[in-house]
Amino acid sequence: MDIEFEVKYGLDGVAVAISSISCVDGEKGKLVYRGFEIEDLIQNSNFEETAYLIWFGSLPNENELDFLISMLSKKRELPNQIIEMMKLFPKNSHPMEVLRSVVSMLGMYSKKENSTFENAINLTAKIPTIIAYWYRIRNDLPLIKPKESLKHSENFLYMMFGKIPEHFNLFDKALILHEEQGMNASTFASTVTASTLSDIYSIITTAIGTLKGPLHGGANEKVLKMFDEIGSIENVEFYINNLIEKKEKIMGFGHRIYKTYDPRAKILKNWIKEIFINNNIKYFEIALKVEEIVVNKFKDKKIYPNVDFYSGILYNYFGIPKEFFTPIFAMARIVGWTAHAMEYCKNNRIFRPKAIYNGPKNLKYKEVKGVE
Numbered sequence: 001m002d003i004e005f006e007v008k009y010g011l012d013g014v015a016v017a018i019s020s021i022s023c024v025d026g027e028k029g030k031l032v033y034r035g036f037e038i039e040d041l042i043q044n045s046n047f048e049e050t051a052y053l054i055w056f057g058s059l060p061n062e063n064e065l066d067f068l069i070s071m072l073s074k075k076r077e078l079p080n081q082i083i084e085m086m087k088l089f090p091k092n093s094h095p096m097e098v099l100r101s102v103v104s105m106l107g108m109y110s111k112k113e114n115s116t117f118e119n120a121i122n123l124t125a126k127i128p129t130i131i132a133y134w135y136r137i138r139n140d141l142p143l144i145k146p147k148e149s150l151k152h153s154e155n156f157l158y159m160m161f162g163k164i165p166e167h168f169n170l171f172d173k174a175l176i177l178h179e180e181q182g183m184n185a186s187t188f189a190s191t192v193t194a195s196t197l198s199d200i201y202s203i204i205t206t207a208i209g210t211l212k213g214p215l216h217g218g219a220n221e222k223v224l225k226m227f228d229e230i231g232s233i234e235n236v237e238f239y240i241n242n243l244i245e246k247k248e249k250i251m252g253f254g255h256r257i258y259k260t261y262d263p264r265a266k267i268l269k270n271w272i273k274e275i276f277i278n279n280n281i282k283y284f285e286i287a288l289k290v291e292e293i294v295v296n297k298f299k300d301k302k303i304y305p306n307v308d309f310y311s312g313i314l315y316n317y318f319g320i321p322k323e324f325f326t327p328i329f330a331m332a333r334i335v336g337w338t339a340h341a342m343e344y345c346k347n348n349r350i351f352r353p354k355a356i357y358n359g360p361k362n363l364k365y366k367e368v369k370g371v372e
């Protein structure tokens with residue numbers, strides 16, 4: 001057999017699990033969490049309620065939701081030793097490096113007897129604090145302690161900026177969009193770690209390291225860098241054609257599963273278009289022109305904007321610097337990561353695919369002269 005044929009590079013089309021968490025229909029451009037369409041959830045739900053749905057499989061009743069909100073809001077603070085260590089980190093550390101390292105460090109401060117689910121809640125509660133504290137530490141600003149009375153998204157923006165901005169509910173809805181997306185690279189990587197029966201801190205450290213890459217969650221930051229480099233609407237055509245000529249990937253476009261418009265990109269674009277119509281929101285005009293050129297050029301390859309293309313414009317509106325975009329993605333996706341790890345481990349089998357060896361054979365060891 002042709003070995004190139006037998007290898008599925010990037011595991012394209014290979015199923016590694018049966019899951020009831022979400023359904024991503026790449027041909028129709030549909031995303032469904034536990035049977036609920038994403039459009040329905042962003043209209044009617046919030047981060048915490050959707051997290052409950054993803055973790056437990058059905059929407060919570062009032063008591064169940066109150067319980068989850070209260071657990072999340074009580075677990076936000078970081079151990080003092082970790083805060084002191086963060087103050088010693090190099091100030092130019094990327095927020096994703098800080099997030100990956102602090103999540104890993106938290107493993108040493110956790111109660112070993114906690115269940116995976118308690119640990120999932122604990123980390124989901126603490127990730128926004130890590131991000132906001134790092135923002136304040138690297139900018140030499142005093143830390144703003146978490147407020148128990150605030151919801152997850154409100155509290156995050158409050159810890160970042162000391163106030164809750166107008167339209168903050170859109171930030172909350174953007175988190176819903178990012179909570180879950182099937183067996184994507186970071187979920188797969190973290191499921192591999194879970195399959196070895198490792199602990200949740202290792203599972204989430206794996207996931208954050210994988211999300212960081214520019215072909216995955218790291219693309220949202222790169223998109224805004226691209227808009228900055230383009231600078232003005234007049235430069236878009238030249239800039240994009242130059243990338244195409246050099247066969248470079250255009251950040252925020254393309255997807256392994258979506259072969260039509262990513263429904264989340266459509267939602268984000270519509271929010272920006274409709275809600276900020278009079279605000280002349282930064283980068284939007286450039287983004288629309290980039291999209292027009294790329295979609296036209298790559299019609300045959302079915303390349304459309306993905307979730308990372310428009311999210312940064314919204315985060316930028318809230319005053320969030322671009323290096324913090326991918327950590328915000330992680331702040332939401334931890335729900336999917338932990339849900340998949342727990343689901344997979346119910347019928348766990350360690351991941352162990354194979355590589356087909358094509359190196360040399362039958363060599364005989366010969367002493368290298370002159371080496372002691």
Ligand SMILES: CC(=O)SCCNC(=O)CCNC(=O)[C@H](O)C(C)(C)COP(=O)(O)OP(=O)(O)OC[C@H]1O[C@@H](n2cnc3c(N)ncnc32)[C@H](O)[C@@H]1OP(=O)(O)O
Binds near residue numbers: 301
């Ligand atoms: C949250 C997320 O992770 S969403 C994705 C975020 N990542 C990005 O936006 C980075 C840019 N996009 C990409 O690199 C890719 O589209 C990925 C990584 C998302 C998907 O990769 P794959 O499924 O392996 O697609 P693959 O790279 O094989 O692309 C298929 C074809 O489309 C082209 N293509 C795909 N994406 C792009 C792009 N963004 N710009 C230009 N061409 C592209 C490829 O060059 C390839 O062309 P070819 O068949 O002539 O060689």
Ligand SMILES: O=C([O-])CC(=O)C(=O)O
Binds near residue numbers: 182185256257306307
């Ligand atoms: O599904 C994927 O391959 C990438 C991803 O995480 C997303 O689009 O949210």
